Amino acid sequence: MDALRRLRAAFDAAQFRESGHDLVDQLADYLDATLSGRMPTVLPACEPDDQLAATPMFGEEPGSMVKEVAEDLLRRGFHLHHPRTMGHQDGLPIPAAALAGFLTSLMNNDPSVYETGPAVVPIEVRVLRWMSDEIGLPQGAGGVITNGGSLGNLTALLAARQARAGFDLWSRGQSSGEDLCLLVSEQAHYCVSRAVRIMGWGDEGIVKVPVDANKRLEVAALPAALEEAKARGRRPIVVVGSACTTATGSYDPLDAIADFAEAHGLWFHVDAAHGGSVVLSPEYRDRAAGLERADSIVWDCHKMMMMPALLTAVLFRDGRSSYETFRQEATYLFEERPDEEWYNPGNRTVECTRPGSAVLLYMALRVHGVGVFRDYVTRCFDVARMLAAKVEAAEDFELHMQPDANIVCFRFRREGAAGDGLHEHARRVILESGRYYLTSVQLDGKNWLRCSLQNPFTDEPEIEGLLETIRTEIRAAEETGAR
Numbered sequence: 189m190d191a192l193r194r195l196r197a198a199f200d201a202a203q204f205r206e207s208g209h210d211l212v213d214q215l216a217d218y219l220d221a222t223l224s225g226r227m228p229t230v231l232p233a234c235e236p237d238d239q240l241a242a243t244p245m246f247g248e249e250p251g252s253m254v255k256e257v258a259e260d261l262l263r264r265g266f267h268l269h270h271p272r273t274m275g276h277q278d279g280l281p282i283p284a285a286a287l288a289g290f291l292t293s294l295m296n297n298d299p300s301v302y303e304t305g306p307a308v309v310p311i312e313v314r315v316l317r318w319m320s321d322e323i324g325l326p327q328g329a330g331g332v333i334t335n336g337g338s339l340g341n342l343t344a345l346l347a348a349r350q351a352r353a354g355f356d357l358w359s360r361g362q363s364s365g366e367d368l369c370l371l372v373s374e375q376a377h378y379c380v381s382r383a384v385r386i387m388g389w390g391d392e393g394i395v396k397v398p399v400d401a402n403k404r405l406e407v408a409a410l411p412a413a414l415e416e417a418k419a420r421g422r423r424p425i426v427v428v429g430s431a432c433t434t435a436t437g438s439y440d441p442l443d444a445i446a447d448f449a450e451a452h453g454l455w456f457h458v459d460a461a462h463g464g465s466v467v468l469s470p471e472y473r474d475r476a477a478g479l480e481r482a483d484s485i486v487w488d489c490h491k492m493m494m495m496p497a498l499l500t501a502v503l504f505r506d507g508r509s510s511y512e513t514f515r516q517e518a519t520y521l522f523e524e525r526p527d528e529e530w531y532n533p534g535n536r537t538v539e540c541t542r543p544g545s546a547v548l549l550y551m552a553l554r555v556h557g558v559g560v561f562r563d564y565v566t567r568c569f570d571v572a573r574m575l576a577a578k579v580e581a582a583e584d585f586e587l588h589m590q591p592d593a594n595i596v597c598f599r600f601r602r603e604g605a606a607g608d609g610l611h612e613h614a615r616r617v618i619l620e621s622g623r624y625y626l627t628s629v630q631l632d633g634k635n636w637l638r639c640s641l642q643n644p645f646t647d648e649p650e651i652e653g654l655l656e657t658i659r660t661e662i663r664a665a666e667e668t669g670a671r
């Protein structure tokens with residue numbers, strides 16, 4: 189086959205139509221089998237080496253059909269739509285978003301500049317405006333989409349640094365001014381600490397603020413944190429709130445932190461990667477009271493908004509802040525205009541080329557309306573409360589705290605290292621069986637089982653089944669001495 193014929197065959201529209209129909213049929217069957225819980229396992233019981241060995245290589249010439257590769261992937265993957273999946277914070281993608289992903293992958297319109305993303309850039313703007321309004325940010329708010337919360341937090345903190353450093357750090361470097369730092373709770377996601385290191389502030393650039401028994405930042409400890417910063421010879425310019433934390437889903441007292449930030453001239457950043465979506469729920473939105481006072485906010489749509497990875501909104505109370513962050517020459521891309529170019533988001537992010545991910549959320553919003561998102565968040569938070577209530581009611585389980593969000597940490601009542609060993613043993617056995625998926629976390633020197641209830645179709649039978657399975661595995665391990 190000559191080169192052009194081979195290329196034409198790869199782009200053949202009729203072939204694409206046929207493969208596409210096959211794939212949609214397969215995905216519809218997959219959705220049905222997972223959502224209904226008919227699929228026997230949520231996770232394949234397979235060691236990494238065996239998975240690698242089972243992953244075929246490819247040759248010079250055409251080999252498999254799309255449906256063969258898809259079937260293999262669907263069979264050997266992790267099933268987020270299964271109601272017995274209760275582990276990480278990855279959300280189950282809503283089908284309309286998956287279809288939009290298919291669409292944007294083929295179009296490949298890059299929203300870094302208007303010329304390459306003429307339809308996608310306005311969609312980003314619409315989506316970001318809607319999110320700002322849901323939080324209650326003022327009309328001047330604006331932002332950008334980034335690939336993930338880690339990059340989103342870095343993007344916001346770079347803007348904060350540019351706004352509050354008081355010297356031209358971008359052009360002249362850190363050594364041209366004072367040493368800086370930020371204040372953040374000791375329970376914040378590690379990407380905040382990583383962003384501090386990336387910005388070149390080092391270990392001393394992060395002052396950890398203690399938390400209370402419910403893992404919420406202790407506001408009364410903030411003045412001492414300021415003193416500590418000064419004792420280190422650092423000037424604090426940012427205070428970070430978590431809404432909510434990763435381990436326990438705790439919402440920091442944002443209003444009180446905003447008061448403190450205002451009183452001390454600090455930039456107030458909120459990592460709402462997981463819990464920002466709470467503003468969509470009329471029942472639970474008070475958890476994030478004060479979020480609307482933040483200078484910058486990171487909100488992941490791939491956690492609690494039924495979007496696939498990655499889709500993060502970085503929102504600024506004053507949308508102009510982010511134009512200032514990355515001042516550099518790239519005249520072949522950006523129009524030379526002194527004013528703000530809302531239509532060229534590449535001016536405002538670390539990234540250059542980006543996927544048109546905002547289309548996925550926009551598609552779901554246009555097709556289903558906002559209401560389904562409100563229902564989703566409320567339902568996931570309700571399911572978490574259901575699990576917490578059952579843990580509390582069971583004499584042999586202990587609840588870490590009443591959940592603020594949709595994350596629940598609990599233990600089987602066994603003391604000391606033996607208890608921790610039993611927990612990990614039970615979790616491993618359950619994961620190997622593929623029946624349920626849950627995680628674990630160290631809190632207050634103890635091992636806790638942790639569920640992030642992301643699936644609105646998880647219900648009483650799955651929750652009772654999980655607790656009963658843990659109970660059975662721990663008792664069996666105690667009897668046989670296995671762990």
Ligand SMILES: Cc1ncc(COP(=O)(O)O)c(C=O)c1O
Nearest residue numbers: 336337338377433434459461462
């Ligand atoms: C509170 C919080 N912030 C940030 C992140 C990082 O987000 P991403 O995984 O999208 O980079 C996470 C991820 O779990 C998180 O829970």
